[in-house]
Amino acid sequence: MGKIRLFIDHPLAAGQPVPLTDGQAHYLSSVMRQGAGNEIAVFNGRQGEWRARIAALGRKGGQVDPVAQARPQQDPPDLWLVFAPIKKARTDFIVEKAAELGAARIIPVQTDHTNAERIRQDRLQAHAVEAAEQCGGTFVPPVDDLQSLVRLLDGWDAGRRILWADEALVGAARTLAALPRGPWAVLIGPEGGWSEAERGRLRALPFVTPISLGPRILRADTAAVAALALWQSAAGDWGDAEAPQD
Structure with a gap:
């Protein structure tokens, strides 16, 4: 049996009992x-991974006692994923894979051609937690509630660059090796593509870098995984690459 890992939103310290939810106790x-x-x-997303001994389990929750820290906290690079939600199961997939691939924040946005008018933010956050539990991570990316792309860009900090996956640039994948270090966000569009108004605005923003994801047009969920993997490989914490510094 593999190691059982649980995310517990509670401070962790040796000898300080931690409560379990009903669902965790049942599991x-x-x-x-x-x-x-x-x-x-x-783990709680802030203090690394801890060994904990089960003290009690019942129908109304339970308790574990942290014993000692097993691994220090490891936060991901400062990379956000901004994406337009698609069908329910595929949106769940995007959030799960973003958590596994080391996104530090996940932001669903409403674009001109987005099909989904609402999301269940709490359900998506739960998927991010489950992905962190299963992949061995000690960090859980927050999942924002749905907001419009226009509103997001209106309040955007120009110090965070945006890597824009633009399907109009179909061709060989652009190398990311020369991109400047610092905080980034990956922007993935909806199944219906970008509107001309959105293209015009994104092209005019000095902090936006368009990128091709290869010679074939990818589905939105595939594009999200591909773009995150490319960035992590070139500028993130994969392999010998050093995580970008703030």
Whole structure:
């Protein structure tokens, strides 16, 4: 059995009991067949991963006792994912993979051609938590509520550059090696593509860098994974690359 990891939104310190939710207690006792005395791993997104001993499990929650820190906190590079939501299952997929690939924040946006008019922010946040639990991460990216792209760009800090996946640039993938370091965001459009008004505005912004994701037009969920992987490989914390500094 692989290591059981749980995200617990509570301060962690040796000898300080931590409460479990009803759902976490049910998962440990009924699904994973754990009981008092067994050890699991816990993390809160701020203080690394901790060894914790199960103290009690019941129908109304439970308790674990942190024993010692097993791994220090490891935060991802300062990379955001901005994307237009698509069908429910594929939006869930985007959020899960963004968490696995090291996005520091996930921002769903309403564009001119976005099909989804609303999202379940709480459900998407839960998917980000589950992805962090399963991939061994110690950080959970916050998932914002849906907002319009216009509003987001109106309040955008020009110090954070945007890597814009523009399907109009179909061709060989552009190298990212020469891109400046610093905070970035990846911008992925809707299934219906960008409107001419959106293209015009994005092209006029000095902090926006358009990029091709290869010789084929990718689905939105595939494009999100491809763009995050390209950036992480070139400028993030994959391989020998150093994470960009603020």
